[in-house]
Amino acid sequence: MAAIDERHIDRLVRRALNGDADAFGRIYDVYVDRVYTYACARVNDPHEAEDVTEVVFLKAFEAIGTYDRRGLPFGAWIFRIARNATIDHARRSARVPKPVEDLIEQVGPDPVTVEEQVVARVDDAIIKNAIRRLTDDQASVIACRFFWDMDIRETARALGRTEGAVKALQHRALRSLARILEEMGGDE
Amino acid sequence: MSDRHGERSASDRVPVDDLLRSAVEPMPADASERVRAKVVAAGVASNPIAARHRRVHAGVAAVLVACALTTAGVGFAAQNALPGDALYPVKRATERMRIVFVPADERADAYLMQADERIREIERLLNAGASARALNEAVEAFCEATRRAIETEPDEASAQRKIDEIRQHVDEAPPAVRDVIESALEEADMAPDPTPPVSPGIPPVKPDSDEPEGGGPPLSEELHLPDPPDPGPPPGEFGVESLPIPKPDSDE
Incomplete structure (x- = not known):
């Protein structure tokens, strides 16, 4: 891209x-x-x-x-x-995606460096299925940061949030996504 | 990915963000083309400024129709004329008349449209193997339209935007056309002869004493003005009244 x-x-x-x-x-x-x-x-x-x-x-x-x-x-x-x-x-x-609970509230200085490790054998469809289970805010921050390649500042403006809130949101989104992918991998 | 005990090794695991960055996928080509055609047509049709231009152009066209009727269709027939054709002066006169009917705040765009027409003429002349004299006439007319487009803008920032647009239009022209325009300007700048053979070049919007005499840069550099200082966004607002506002949600 x-x-x-x-x-x-x-x-x-x-x-x-x-x-x-x-x-x-x-x-x-x-x-x-x-x-x-x-x-x-x-x-x-x-x-x-x-x-x-x-x-x-x-x-x-x-x-x-x-x-x-x-x-x-x-x-x-x-x-x-x-x-x-x-x-x-x-x-x-009438098919609002069901959100998963946020698991982690603590936030590091740069959530991009948080290397949530997941099983490699996941394809794009599985990733999108996993994102579908995120909350709307979590999916939005994922899209802005990784699909749109926006930086934190631009993402904050796109979402109408502060930069700190975006960092926290991204951190929670990645943690949630990693957990969902692990669960989906375990179901295979 | 699993060993026989169902455990996953560290080498099987990759960062989530790497997976996400690679997950962007293209829309299927047939669907993308279908949607593209539809949304582009809708965009052109619903754009208010474009619609305003069309209304202005429609008004101008009505006047032109009247003129064309009184001149037995000469004006209409001249629209495809090229430099060197008998009807080319009629075409240019028609353009000058159209400018009179364009509102002042849209006049720079009208001159830009004239410059675009000159670019198309240069391309047609090159394809037809026309004489150097005809080519020179088109290049000079391009320079004139460009100069007026820039000078008509009310301030430096607007002029800069116009320069950017002109630069892009030239950059998007076929290479042969681009070469003709840029080399003509270069020759004009290098030549001390007050009556240069091709084009006098595009006068800058304001005097630029830093520019050495002779040997000007290509058009894209010749037209360059310093970027205006970025005022930055006004604090706490997005400047777009009708901007879609994200819906509230329950994540936080």
């Missing part, structure tokens, strides 16, 4: 605001796989994830005239739309 060049995205957004169809297409190309992966991790099947992805971009492109690049990075803005779309989808489907 290529890193996102914020200046390039800013240029594309400006061109999109001038009605440039090519710019809309390029913005879509940058974010579609991130949105789709997040959707796969929050809804129950790939076709639903495709529907959610479509809704996300329809809403984003419809509202792009309201986006203010001085306020929030565009990726964080897209993520907010994606998160709301998955929540709406889950409510409509």
Whole structure:
């Protein structure tokens, strides 16, 4: 997954605001796989994830005239739309993912360095199944940090949290995810 | 992964974050293409600024239609004219007339559209093996439209954004077109002759005494102005009134 060049995205957004169809297409190309992966991790099947992805971009492109690049990075803005779309989808489907309890409350200085070890023989589908069992906040921080490659500051802005809260949330999410993956591995 | 006692060895275990980073998967190509076409069309159709441009353009088009009717379709026929064609002056006159009807705050974008049209003309001329004179005329017209697009912006930050857009448009042009534009500007800058053969170059927005005389950089550097200082986000707000706000949840 290529890193996102914020200046390039800013240029594309400006061109999109001038009605440039090519710019809309390029913005879509940058974010579609991130949105789709997040959707796969929050809804129950790939076709639903495709529907959610479509809704996300329809809403984003419809509202792009309201986006203010001085306020929030565009990726964080897209993520907010994606998160709301998955929540709406889950409510409509009455299949709200069941959260697991947070196990660990203590937080280290940098949760990325917490090496939660899990069995290696897990594929992407198992990971997404595991993420589906996280709370919405936990899944969101996972998506921002690892699917979107946002740093802590940008993740905090995307989620409307403080940086400290994001660190704590990520720590709990990784611990929970590791436990879920262990359980799923044990079921094999 | 398990030994015969069901225990898992340390070598079987990897960090969760590594697994997560590798879990991003592409949307199936057929679905992605279908969704792409749909959302791009919707984005262009629903964008308010683009819609405003279309309304302005529609108004301009109405005037042009009237003009075209009174001139027996000459104006319309000129739209595909290239430098060297008999109708090319009509095309340029039509463009100048359109600018008059564009609101002041959109005029820079209108000049940028003219510059884009010049880029397309240069490409067509190159493909057709046109004369150097015709090519020069298109390049000079590109420089003129670019200069006006930059100068029309009300402040330095806006001018910088316009420069970025122009730079990107040139960068996205076919290599041959890009070479023509950049080499023309370079030649103009190096030549002491007050009547350079191709183009006078693009006057900077403000005098730049640091730039040595002669031997200018390529267009992408020639157009560069220092980045305006980042004012940073206003504290405690996101600056987007209609921004989707995350739904409350029960995690914390």
